[in-house]
Amino acid sequence: MYEIEKRQERLVASRKEFFTVSLVGYTNAGKSTLMNALTEIDTFVEDKLFATLDTKTSVCRLENGKKVLVSDTVGFIQKLPHHLVSSFKATLEEARHADLLLHVADISSPLVHKQVEAVNAVLKELGCGNTPTIMVFNKIDALKDASIVPLLQSNFRDSIMLSAKTQEGIGGLKRKIREILEERFIDVELTCSPGSGKLIAYLHEHARILSSRFEEQRAIFRLLMDGKLIQKLRTLDDTVQIKDAVGTN
Template identity: 50%
Template sequence: MIEEKRKDLSVRAERAILLGTLPSKGSANGDSLEELGRLAETAGAKVVENVLQKRDKIDPTYYIGRGKAEELAALCRDRDIDVVICDDDLTPAQVRNLEHLLNAKVVDRSELILYIFATRASTSQAQTQVELAQLEYTLPRLKRMWVHLDRIEGGIGTRGPGEKQLEVDRRLVSKKIFELRKRLKGIEDRRHHQVAARSNCLKVSLVGYTNAGKSTLMNSLTQAGVIVEDKLFSTLDTKTRTLHLENARRVLLSDTVGFIKKLPHHLISSFHATLEEVKQADLLLHVVDVSSPAALEQIKAVDEVLKELHCERKPTLLVLNKIDALTEEATLTLFKSMYPEAVAISSLTGEGLSELKKRTQEFFDRRCVELRLTCGIEDGRLTAYLYQKGYILSKRLHGHKISFHLLMEERYIPKISQLARDVEMSYAQDCHSE
């Protein structure tokens, strides 16, 4: 029954009007609904018109002013509109009032993003995550969905379902949410341990706005064969591949779901399992599409999501992607002056990729010391510590001894001698000069 109602939120093949507001002061930005348009098209809707109203305060009843809402109602009638898609999130009351006035379905930004995620989720983990986010979003809006059902059954004006039915339905949804949360907790715990178990490798995660070119970069660096599309949210799960650097160094590179401004909070909290690689990464590569006019705004949006994931303090290297698509050289100069540490690349042509690898390697070389260490095979506590805190490049057994070649942050080194008595240790540089 729940599934049946949720289908009603589909916007596939429907004629849509995009609706948004602008601050009354400041220049009118013709592009302000462009992203919403791309989202709507990704979801399969056919955008017929954009409607923008200048106002500083959102109207609590209709989101836009009453007069404008009435104009919009006439437009919906004239242009045979099925759905009005709003660039901001709406309260359940605003949706109800607008739908009543417009006689068209009203979908807000979060709902649209959730719908896209739901249609694109292919792994069972992603499906569970999206289903949970959708139900959490839906629960306070259940009453409204009954109105939808009424309409489908030709029921406008007929008596709506009783409060009792609504109560039953709420209980069903709450129960389902509880079950999904439990299932997801299990998935999250497993993911956490799986990722943590890979601690003998340095972990690098690609993050960035959707469509910034993360998957293209992943493919160029590792031949991973990740799907690349000029669509929003092409990637919804996480792929990890080994990236080989110089001197036997290798890192695990992960590509994951893209971010977007005003990403629904329920989605972020549901996607913790998918974002586990980001949370446990040693280094983040923040990929930006510098050819987009909204690049600066997108950097800010990504930083916001990273904050929500408690990753804002992670070492991050900004990667200025798509430099081949820049029409003006001044844009790159501006970005370089704003972010002097950033690396400029084109994932498509390969320009700048060797510099990016070099900078990644330098990051680890700065942070870690290269060690050679030999201990007894019975020194379990020390071996466990090396795996936990270090990055093992190679190991060799000889008799009752075990030798490691590893990288380790300097701060973890003093404890080594406390964990085992008979340890031989030297810095790798010393070994080379032997």
């Protein structure tokens, strides 16, 4: 019992501390395939913290070494029977708490426009209408008629076209995720004791360290960090000083 509670706690904590990405989209769009393409099985096995996560959440490592959590969700289908609506919504709970949504659509489907609209309507209804979203057009490898591409590109300006199957375009998606992640990061100067190992380890894991220097008995870091994690730093070391780096160059 104790172990389970502990695990549950760690699970909740890791979700709070990591940038979380949820895959949403029409059924058969390729969400699960994309999830596999984005995440590494090795990280899942190796990393004790993440070994406790359920199978539908896994770790994606971006080029800069930072980790984000990626969750798969069940697919949207058109004309869902009424009695299934509430259980369907429950499975999308994950998406409600996500920092970022990847809306996956099958570009090789003649119904792609309709499917995207249907999913957007459900997202709005779920209260995810304002969550940052990357539109991902999947299955470009299976696209027979490329004439649809310019239209989609102009309708969905920041969309990404890729193939989860051949992995073409996966790098571009990861870069886009990183861009969005860093947009949310705030720029701070942090001063702590050089002996504050826990805090410094946490910074390496969760922040982008722009510079570090040591002066007398202090370590000074310039960081980009998710604003919502700043409070956590004080619990790791109560002598830490944090100030906004804006204007200090």
